[in-house]
Amino acid sequence: xxPNKLNSNKIPLLLTVVITVITAVTAxxxxxxxxxxxxxxFPWDSKLSSQPQxxxxxxxxxxxxxxxxxxxxxxxxxxxxxxxxxGEYTYRGHGDTTSYSYLLYNSGTIHHTVIGxxxxxxxxxxxxxxxxxELSFKTPPSELPVTFAVAGDLGQTGWTKSTLDHIDLCxxxxxxxxxxxSYADYIQSRWDTWGxxxxxxxxxxxxxxxxxxxxxxxxxxxKDGFESFNARWKMPYEESGSTSNLYYSFEVAGAHxxxxxxxxxxxxxxDQYNWLKADLSSVDREKTPWLLALFHVPWYNSNxxxxxxxxxxxxxxxxxxxxxxxxxxxxxxxxAYERTKRVYNGKSDPCGAVHVTIxxxxxxxxxxxxxxxxxxxxxxxxEASFGHGELKLVNSTHAFWSWHRNDDDEPVxxxxxxxxxxxxxxxxxKEREEARETFWLP
Ligand SMILES: *[C@@H]1O[C@H](CO)[C@@H](O)[C@H](O)[C@H]1NC(C)=O
Numbered sequence: 001x002x003p004n005k006l007n008s009n010k011i012p013l014l015l016t017v018v019i020t021v022i023t024a025v026t027a028x029x030x031x032x033x034x035x036x037x038x039x040x041x042f043p044w045d046s047k048l049s050s051q052p053q054x055x056x057x058x059x060x061x062x063x064x065x066x067x068x069x070x071x072x073x074x075x076x077x078x079x080x081x082x083x084x085x086x087g088e089y090t091y092r093g094h095g096d097t098t099s100y101s102y103l104l105y106n107s108g109t110i111h112h113t114v115i116g117x118x119x120x121x122x123x124x125x126x127x128x129x130x131x132x133x134e135l136s137f138k139t140p141p142s143e144l145p146v147t148f149a150v151a152g153d154l155g156q157t158g159w160t161k162s163t164l165d166h167i168d169l170c171x172x173x174x175x176x177x178x179x180x181x182s183y184a185d186y187i188q189s190r191w192d193t194w195g196x197x198x199x200x201x202x203x204x205x206x207x208x209x210x211x212x213x214x215x216x217x218x219x220x221x222x223k224d225g226f227e228s229f230n231a232r233w234k235m236p237y238e239e240s241g242s243t244s245n246l247y248y249s250f251e252v253a254g255a256h257x258x259x260x261x262x263x264x265x266x267x268x269x270x271d272q273y274n275w276l277k278a279d280l281s282s283v284d285r286e287k288t289p290w291l292l293a294l295f296h297v298p299w300y301n302s303n304x305x306x307x308x309x310x311x312x313x314x315x316x317x318x319x320x321x322x323x324x325x326x327x328x329x330x331x332x333x334x335x336a337y338e339r340t341k342r343v344y345n346g347k348s349d350p351c352g353a354v355h356v357t358i359x360x361x362x363x364x365x366x367x368x369x370x371x372x373x374x375x376x377x378x379x380x381x382x383e384a385s386f387g388h389g390e391l392k393l394v395n396s397t398h399a400f401w402s403w404h405r406n407d408d409d410e411p412v413x414x415x416x417x418x419x420x421x422x423x424x425x426x427x428x429x430k431e432r433e434e435a436r437e438t439f440w441l442p
Contacts, residue, residue, distance in 0.1 A: 033384060034406070036366030037158030039183075042193040050076035052128035053108070054195025054232075056202035057137055058209075059174070059250045061239035064116035065139065065206065067095075068234065069128045070108040070195065074099070078111040082126035084119075086134060089127070091115070100231045102223070105188040112234050135203045140173040144393050146253035147172040149205075151361040151388035152296070152332025153212065155183035156194050159362025159386045159406060164201055166404060166411035167388050174205050174252060176391075178332040179212025179262070179296030183363050184228065186217050191228050209233050210259040211246055212296040212332055225263065235259065240279065247272045249279050255393055256288040258326075260295040262333075266313045273316065277439055280324035289396035289423040291326045293353070298331035300340045300355040302379045305368035306333050318344065322352060323439055325428040327421055328391070328399075332359035335368045336384035337403055339415060343378045351427035354401075354419055362386045362406070381415045397424035 050073035060066040067080045078097055081089035095113025099106070111128065118124065120142035127134050140146060149172040154160050167175070182194035198207070211229050218225035230245045237248035246261035258279060266272050283291060297306065299314035310331070321329070322344050334357050344352030360367070369384035387405040394400060399419045404411040422428045 033367055033369060034159070034386065036364055037362070039364050040156050040158065040161065040193075040197065042196070049073055050129055050131065052076075052111075052132040053199075054192060055128060055135060055199050056195070056233075057206050058233075058235055059140075059206045059252065060114045060116075060236045062251075063118050063120070064114050064239075065118060065137070066112055066114045066234065066236070067093075067126065067128060068110065068112050068232070070110050070192070070232075071129060072108045074109040076109065076111075076129045078113050079130050080113045080115050080126055080128055081130070082115060082124050084122060084124060086125045086136075088125075098231050100227050102186075102188045102217075102227065107188065107228075107231065108192070110231055137204050137206075138173070140206065140252045142253065144254040144395050146255060147390060147392045148174055148176050149388060149390055150176045150178070150330055150356075150358055152178040152330070153180040153335055153359035153363050154194075154198075154361035155180070155363025155365075156190065156197050157362055157364050160197070161362075162406050162409050163362045163386060163388050164198065166406065168201055169411065170390055172205065172390060175201065175207045176257070176292075176294055176330060177207060177209040178294045178330045178358065179210050180214045180332055180359065180361075180363065181209060181212070181229070181233070183214050183365075184217070185214060188228060191232060195232065208250060208257070208259065209235065210294050210296065211261060211263065213263060216263055242275050242279075243271060247275060251288055253393065254288055254396060255290040255292055256283045257292045257294065260293060260317070262295045262297040262310070262313055266316045268316060273320075276317065276320055280320060281439070283324065285325070285423050285428060289421055290328075290393050290399065291324060291422075292328050292330070293321055293326050294330045296331060297333045298338075298355065298357040299329070300338075300343055300378060301331075301334055301357055302338065302372045302376050302382060303334045303336050303357070303368050303384070304370040304372065305335070309333070320439060323434060325351070325422040326353045328401075328419065329353045329355045330389075331355065331357050332361075333357070334359045335363065335365060336360055336382065337387060337389075337405075337415070338382040339380050339401075339403070339417070340378045341380055348378045350425070351422065356389065356401070358387075358389050358403070360384075360386050361388065380417075383414065385414070387411070387414070397421050
């Protein structure tokens with residue numbers, strides 16, 4: 001079921017970056033940490049086909065959704081037919097295509113079609129390319145409550161499958177992915193197998209993603225980074241005034257969500273920084289009382305893995321997020337789970353954000369089980385297990401966060417907390433005052 005025309009197993013192994021993390025299997029309490037599972041294997045099919053594959057959807061501005069899929073037949077139309085009853089396609093949308101080559105690999109034709117305006121909280125039935133199976137998705141609600149599923153560093157192993165199965169059991173409106181999607185790691189056909197692995201979920205709810213180090217896939221003097229990621233996972237950056245697919249924002253129900261790039265420039269003179277400043281200054285907390293941020297490399301991390309890697313970005317951007325009153329930050333990268341108190345500038349602060357590291361989707365590198373001892377004062381909960389999170393923004397003041405560990409393939413709720421919004425505190429009013437002086441006045 002892969003649309004590329006060359007067997008990429010022929011790509012020299014020396015181009016494969018294999019990071020082997022030997023995970024110490026440790027146990028706290030009576031829970032025994034599971035070892036990593038093997039990468040899943042997928043049947044090889046090189047037939048030229050206009051059958052849509054790797055279908056996923058993402059938000060594309062108010063009341064619009066971008067449908068993305070791949071065909072190996074380049075003449076297949078970028079047509080999405082859709083409607084609110086099965087088999088009755090009242091509406092049509094046309095889009096455009098892209099493709100890329102990577103060494104010996106040629107991608108299939110990647111179709112991006114924006115459809116809408118769509119009603120909120122409504123199930124739509126659709127098919128791609130004028131043929132193929134009928135799929136369906138549900139649009140998010142227009143108002144709170146809204147529920148996000150969250151899991152980063154997914155990859156494509158037996159644990160990934162287990163995580164996806166658990167997410168599928170929960171009632172949620174969209175998926176947030178703080179980087180490290182396929183773990184293709186230069187072997188491009190793995191982007192195709194991953195696209196098919198996540199299709200059942202990603203074609204049914206919007207998947208909003210940002211990039212991690214495994215998306216970079218650059219080759220010095222030859223290939224810039226993120227070529228596959230940008231071609232396949234187009235996010236609403238144009239819709240949110242950004243010039244790069246590597247950082248953007250979107251709004252859903254009562255939340256404004258900024259998706260940032262840990263591997264693109266973030267210093268005060270960078271495009272990303274200036275875009276973020278403008279984006280945050282436009283947030284209306286009456287309309288979107290919740291402000292969330294996602295990026296790959298955590299700023300608050302007490303795991304031994306990846307210590308200090310987020311420091312430079314934190315130094316540049318944390319004052320902006322603090323000034324704007326960001327409520328919750330999600331990061332990945334570390335293959336474990338950690339939740340902090342509200343923090344700012346390296347210590348707990350009632351007006352700072354809650355930081356959650358959730359890079360435990362189930363990739364082939366396994367868990368990172370060693371933590372700094374003693375635990376920093378800001379760290380509330382940390383555990384090296386695979387799993388996923390669910391964030392329900394209940395109303396403008398209360399959100400319920402839970403983390404579900406993959407325990408013998410059963411989802412077990414291991415951490416849960418009510419989070420009250422900064423809009424319900426004095427922080428936002430006060431901070432926005434300071435913010436105007438510090439950042440948003442010329
Ligand atoms: C928001 O939800 C919380 C938790 O369910 C509840 O205690 C609170 O009263 C709600 N606030 C409003 C304004 O409805």
